[in-house]
Amino acid sequence: MIRIEPPPSPSPRRAFLAGTGALALGGLLASPVPRAQQPPAGTYAPTRGQAGKDVIWIPSPDALVTRMLRLAQVTPEDYVIDLGSGDGKIVIAAAREGARGLGIEYNTDLVELSRLHAQQAQVAARARFEKADIFESDFSRATVVTMYLLPHLNLRLRPRIMALRPGTRVVSHEFRMGLWRPDETSRVGAASVHLWLVPANAGGDWDLSFPHAGGRSTVRMSLRQAFQDLSGTVAFKDFETGLREARVAGEQVRFGFIDEAGHLRRFEGRVAGNRIAGTVHDLTAGTRAPFSALRTGDMPPIEGAGPAPENEAERLSSE
Structure with missing residues (x-):
């Protein structure tokens, strides 16, 4: 494939502000294509900064692409969908690690170039590319979603991303998703890579x-969820107490409190619909045992799962 080595440039944020629209992921494979597999003379070659429907095209460095895949912990069991796939770099790199993937790209020339690159890398059976609008495409099959889009486009996509299967990993080059804080952020040179785990609904x-005092205790717990963050209370006979360290990570949930006997308990479990099951650690007594929870009312929507408020987008655009 064609190897593009752009000259040093300003940080991605400053580069974006110099143009219009968003960036599309594109560029090179995680490992360079051997010279013998270079495309024939006259093959379409994208130009750094070229305009598209919603995006300008800027290639991502190899080290950054590798970190994106590592942060998402891509395995051969995954289905990776790249939103705005450019010349196919992300999907092809994932396919070379055994995963299956789909690149969604609006530019027909880039789609054809991506298919050529996939053939050269001998991963065409696992790396597909389609010409489509990311805002009209179905990416619900993904276990991993990758993107390199401007903040206002991330916000526009956020409700659909939040609706994906709990545990879906989402990795963004440089730009975040408003008030939805990343679960982890890496720095690669001057650039950032952010990871989110789509949270289950535990509200x-x-x-x-x-288990409690030789028997079993059942208490009422009320949870409020904003993105992956939980807050709430547990009601005992004579008092009510708040939760500590409450959080959802994909399907996994954790929280803690001090019970009526003064024991600090930490709960770690898995949310499956209206049930939670897992292990409670009595940190005071040094024991652990199974616990369960059953949702008794309606499942409220996660705060932040709907369309972003207008003032959230305005605040981000002013940063």
Whole structure:
């Protein structure tokens, strides 16, 4: 394939502000294509900064692409969908690690170039590319979503991303998704890579049951969820207490509190629909045991899962 080595340039944020629209992921494979597999003379070659429907095209460095895949912990079991796939670099790199993938790209020339690169890398059976609008495409099959888009486009996509299967990994080059804080951020040179885990819905009222004093205690727990963050209370007979370290990571949930006996308990479990099951650690007594919880009312929507408020987009655009 054609190897493009752009000259040193300003940081991605300053580069974006110098143009219009968003960036599309593109560029090179994680490992350079051997010279013998270079495309024939006259093959279409994208130009750094070229305009598209919603994007300008700027290639991502090899080290950054590798970190994106590592941060998402891509395995051969994954289905990777790249939103704005450019010349196919992300999808092809994932396919070379055994995963399957789909690149969604609006530019027909880039789609054809991506298919050529996939053939040269001998991964065409696992790396597909289609000409489509990312805002009209179905990417619900993805276990990993990658993107390199401007903040206002990330916000526009956020409701659909939040609706993906809990545990889906989302990795963005440089730009975040408003008030939805990343679960992890890496720095590669001057650039940032952000990871989110699509959270399960743990909000609402629950009957929480766990071993206690030789028997079993069932208490009412009320949870409020904003993105992956939880807050709430547990009601005992004579008092109510708040939760500590409450958070959802994909399907996994954790929280803690001090019970009526003064024991600090930490709960770690898995959300499956209206049930939670897992292990409670009694950190005071040094024991652990199974616990369960059953949601007793409606499943409220996660705060932030709907369209971004207008003032959120305005605040981001002024940064």
